[in-house]
Structures are given as C-alpha cells and as structure tokens.
Ligand SMILES: C[C@H](O)[C@H](O)CC(=O)C(=O)O
C-alpha cells in the first residue's frame with residue numbers, strides 16, 4: 001500500500017561525525033559524552049576502585065590509566081527536507097572513523113523511519129571487529145540515537161511518543177556521586193557511591209568502604225537508599241564479604257562487582273549475597289545476548305547504557321528480556337537518551353542521575369556542555385511534559401570545540 005502524501009517521509013542525505021576531547025584533542029577536562037573526562041579534583045577521579053587498582057601507579061586516578069582517552073563522539077544526520085538530528089556518546093576520533101568510513105553506507109539513502117533496518121545492518125556488518133561491545137557498539141549506539149532524534153524532529157514528536165508513549169507522568173531519580181547526603185537534600189530517592197578499595201587492599205579495604213557507608217547511613221537516616229558501585233574491581237570472595245559487611249547498614253544494591261564477561265561470578269555472588277540485597281550490572285555489556293546471560297545469572301537490575309549498548313533500539317529489546325523474568329532495567333545514567341526510553345518501560349520504576357558537578361554538590365547536566373536544553377531533575381524528578389519536544393528535545397552546542405577528523 002502506498003503511503004498517503006502527508007506521510008511521505010524524507011530520506012537521509014548526510015551523516016557526519018565529530019569528536020571532542022579524548023587523547024587526540026587539545027582541549028581536555030570538559031566532560032560531554034565522555035563524562036569521565038573531567039578536570040582536576042573531581043569526585044569521579046578520586047581513588048575509585050577499578051580492575052587497574054592492583055597497580056599502585058594507577059590507583060589514585062582513572063585518568064592515569066586512560067579512562068578518558070576516547071572523548072565525545074557527535075553524530076549528525078541530515079534529511080532531504082533539511083531537518084537534522086544528532087546524538088552523542090563516548091567514542092571520539094575512533095568512532096568518527098567508523099561512522100564516516102563504514103556505517104555511513106547503511107544510513108545515507110534510507111528513509112528516516114528505517115531505523116531498525118539500519119540498526120541490524122550496522123550490527124551485522126561490524127560483527128567481525130566489534131567483539132560484542134566497546135567502542136564499536138558505542139558508535140553504533142550513537143548513530144541509532146541520532147536516527148531516533150532525526151525521525152522525531154521530522155515528524156515533530158518526542159522520541160518517547162514514537163516508542164509507544166509514557167507509562168508514568170514523571171521519572172524519579174537516584175543520584176550517583178560522592179555525596180548521597182547532599183543528594184538527599186536535593187530531593188533524590190537514593191545515593192550510589194563508588195567503592196574506593198578492592199581485593200588488593202584485603203579486609204582493610206572492606207573496612208574502609210564500610211566506614212564510608214556507615215557514615216553516610218548516619219547522615220541520611222534509615223529510609224534513604226544507599227548503593228555501592230564497584231566498577232568491575234572485585235572477585236567473588238571479596239564481593240561476598242563486602243555484601244555481608246554492608247547488610248547491617250541497609251545497602252540496597254551492589255553494582256558491577258566484576259567485568260561483564262564474568263557471568264559465572266555474578267551467578268555465584270547472587271547465591272552468596274544476603275537475602276534482600278540486590279545485584280546489579282550491565283553498563284559495559286554491549287550485546288542483547290550478553291544481557292540475556294546476565295539476566296539468566298540472576299542479576300536483579302540490568303543497567304545498560306543506551307549510548308553503549310546499541311542505542312534506544314537495543315535498549316527496548318534489553319528491557320523486554322528483563323521484563324520476561326520480572327527483572328528491572330534501570331539504565332546507566334545517560335540523560336535524555338535514557339529518559340525518553342525509560343518513561344515508556346513498565347519495568348523501570350526509577351532512573352539514574354550521574355552527578356557531574358566536581359563535588360557532587362549541585363545538579364549539573366550530565367553531558368554538559370555539549371547539549372543545549374538538557375533537562376535535569378528538580379526535587380529528584382523530571383516530568384513527561386519536560387520531554388515534550390521533537391526528537392530527544394536537545395540541540396547541539398556548536399560553541400564546543402568539535403572537530404571532524406574524517407570525511408567520506
Ligand atoms: C562512579 C562510577 O565509577 C562510574 O564512573 C559511573 C558508574 O558506573 C555509574 O554511574 O553507574
């Protein structure tokens with residue numbers, strides 16, 4: 001059946017990729033899509049436990065081992081009617097190469113609504129070098145998000161309406177940062193702190209992180225959620241001991257104790273954990289199959305990052321996997337790209353706000369300074385109404401030092 005004239009959609013004429021920050025750039029420490037690329041004295045780079053913490057010289061700073069080498073990737077897509085859409089993620093110059101020299105062929109010439117077809121072609125065409133995640137999938141995610149933004153801007157609807165509409169009027173947020181006590185005053189429902197010690201520090205490390213938890217519990221009282229984010233830094237024995245030591249202080253969940261491939265470790269930890277404490281992970285998992293395995297291992301909350309898991313198209317599939325087992329999907333903080341999806345999910349009762357202010361003492365937009373009009377929670381809440389703008393409802397701040405390293 002032919003489309004009615006008013007439903008004739010434009011085609012995509014151009015895709016362009018820009019980078020900001022990262023190892024290839026002169027300007028650093030601004031944040032943006034690579035939110036770990038912050039300036040000095042930021043809580044996010046202050047002795048956080050990682051898989052590199054066993055090396056003394058890389059213990060204090062994640063930037064010292066290169067957490068911020070990639071930088072921001074901006075993908076812009078333009079339609080035959082002149083409308084543009086864009087998105088950002090973490091992939092920098094590497095991502096620009098992949099977009100301009102490989103993925104562009106699947107995008108240009110297609111109609112703006114052919115997102116699922118493009119998504120499938122991007123995933124399959126990169127199978128031989130994507131390794132099921134990492135920078136390639138970050139890049140594909142960014143293209144996918146830019147396509148949803150363009151589609152929404154062409155048809156003048158917010159992405160969440162294209163996905164089936166909101167199932168709630170507002171999104172409630174917990175905050176990730178060094179100061180859950182301040183997050184409580186700002187209206188958030190909980191606070192997630194990074195752990196600072198790991199297996200190389202032994203029982204002393206556990207004692208120090210528990211002391212931090214105890215102090216925060218005393219500050220926030222009994223009913224505010226407190227969580228630990230372990231950023232892949234532990235082993236099963238250490239995580240088990242930490243979980244039991246944290247139980248008296250009502251730790252709500254223990255997050256990402258192990259690297260994403262160690263599914264068996266998650267299965268064991270789930271069996272060892274105190275009853276009632278939740279096990280969460282997923283932000284560094286980049287395939288639907290990977291999420292299925294985590295779900296089968298008993299992860300209570302799957303935490304895909306929409307900019308790293310294949311975009312909104314993949315996030316919807318992952319949410320369905322979680323839903324089929326009665327699990328929650330609460331994406332790793334990724335601002336508008338997450339908000340438009342989760343407000344349509346019945347198994348996302350709350351969401352994450354990653355605090356990018358240096359001392360986690362005020363709410364700064366997560367991807368500052370790259371997005372114009374990036375909404376932030378007020379009193380811990382963003383309403384559906386605030387998302388009522390075409391696409392993802394944000395514009396690209398062209399005053400940022402964007403570079404286009406490759407053209408096709
Ligand atoms: C705080 C964590 O180490 C990381 O930087 C962010 C994260 O994993 C999360 O927000 O979750």
Ligand SMILES: [Mg+2]
Pocket residue numbers: 229231255256283332
């Ligand atoms: Mg995390």
